[in-house]
Amino acid sequence: MQERVEVCLSMAAVEWSRHLMNDGASANRVMDALGLAAAEASRWRAEAGGGPPLRPAELVECLSRPMAEWLPEGEGVCLLEAGEPTAWTQEVAELQGADPLLEVQQRVILTALDTLQVREDGERQYAELRQFLIDHPLALASEVRARLIPLGLAFSDCYQSVPAPCLRSMNGEDVCYPCPRCGWPMSMHRRTGAMRCHAVACVAEGVRFGWLHDRLVPTGNKAWDARPVPVAGRVRLTPGLWRYTVLPGLWELDLARRLRRIPGVEVALWPRLDLYDLDVRHGARQWRVDVKDHRSPRRLLELLRQHPPSVPTHVVIPDGRRADLSLLRHGAGPESLWSFETCSGFVRLVSREIRV
Numbered sequence: 073m074q075e076r077v078e079v080c081l082s083m084a085a086v087e088w089s090r091h092l093m094n095d096g097a098s099a100n101r102v103m104d105a106l107g108l109a110a111a112e113a114s115r116w117r118a119e120a121g122g123g124p125p126l127r128p129a130e131l132v133e134c135l136s137r138p139m140a141e142w143l144p145e146g147e148g149v150c151l152l153e154a155g156e157p158t159a160w161t162q163e164v165a166e167l168q169g170a171d172p173l174l175e176v177q178q179r180v181i182l183t184a185l186d187t188l189q190v191r192e193d194g195e196r197q198y199a200e201l202r203q204f205l206i207d208h209p210l211a212l213a214s215e216v217r218a219r220l221i222p223l224g225l226a227f228s229d230c231y232q233s234v235p236a237p238c239l240r241s242m243n244g245e246d247v248c249y250p251c252p253r254c255g256w257p258m259s260m261h262r263r264t265g266a267m268r269c270h271a272v273a274c275v276a277e278g279v280r281f282g283w284l285h286d287r288l289v290p291t292g293n294k295a296w297d298a299r300p301v302p303v304a305g306r307v308r309l310t311p312g313l314w315r316y317t318v319l320p321g322l323w324e325l326d327l328a329r330r331l332r333r334i335p336g337v338e339v340a341l342w343p344r345l346d347l348y349d350l351d352v353r354h355g356a357r358q359w360r361v362d363v364k365d366h367r368s369p370r371r372l373l374e375l376l377r378q379h380p381p382s383v384p385t386h387v388v389i390p391d392g393r394r395a396d397l398s399l400l401r402h403g404a405g406p407e408s409l410w411s412f413e414t415c416s417g418f419v420r421l422v423s424r425e426i427r428v
């Protein structure tokens with residue numbers, strides 16, 4: 073499907089979700105986004121032989137259905153789940169630089185940096201905060217308060233109640249099912265009852281469940297296990313922090329784990345107050361690493377160019393995005409201080425270089 077159609081649909085889904093959450097979205101902006109997306113979807117349907125024109129009101133209904141059901145060459149994902157943009161939608165909306173979730177995440181991280189940069193052990197506390205957020209996508213509210221208040225962070229920027237589509241009643245109490253890969257509560261599909269994570273990477277790893285006699289059973293390609301957790305007293309991470317801290321954090325931690333298995337290699341995460349993601353050392357050798365997981369390599373290059381490094385930096389992407397490497401390398405040019413690798417490629421590179 074054409075990128076322009078995908079971008080317009082994602083922008084409309086983001087605006088509609090803000091409208092549903094009463095998030096200060098102006099009515100004109102919502103209607104403009106829906107009108108433009110309906111026009112683009114109708115044009116694409118006409119071009120690709122996929123049905124009659126779509127009116128904005130019909131498009132709103134379609135936002136919560138897999139695109140494959142109503143658009144030629146549409147993907148099997150929904151634009152909204154439980155009224156919130158899916159990770160797919162967020163990734164595509166980013167192509168336009170429009171991402172309200174990213175703004176929230178940046179506000180939290182900047183506040184934490186502001187507080188911590190004047191503290192003597194700020195660097196350690198900052199890394200601990202990142203690790204805490206990654207380890208606690210669902211957490212006890214009391215534990216969260218104790219952790220966030222000393223850092224001057226607003227509770228509501230970081231955590232919120234577990235929303236209704238994630239809840240199920242069990243023996244008289246509400247429970248939710250954290251995603252076995254990322255830990256954020258999964259949500260239930262309104263029509264099919266299927267439980268799944270919003271993250272594209274989790275779904276790609278087979279995180280998908282259906283019900284069998286009141287028990288969740290995996291329907292993806294891996295035997296993941298999902299267990300109920302009572303929601304009383306618990307809160308979930310806000311979508312912005314989950315999307316931009318937990319999901320990339322899982323790649324960062326995985327890379328750190330793999331590198332630490334190489335004898336003599338030491339890894340520090342988010343060093344020097346998040347100047348970059350991983351500081352990798354072996355004796356006197358050092359590698360600076362930024363882990364990036366972007367749907368569009370073109371957009372990734374744009375973002376990278378906003379902050380060019382002053383020293384050589386390795387940009388590491390998930391193995392599943394291997395196909396983007398040549399475009400990234402070519403786009404950055406031979407003079408650039410970036411070099412691009414996949415996670416596995418970078419682990420091999422370090423192993424090779426320390427043998428030299």
Ligand SMILES: [Zn+2]
Nearest residue numbers: 251254269274
């Ligand atoms: Zn997940």
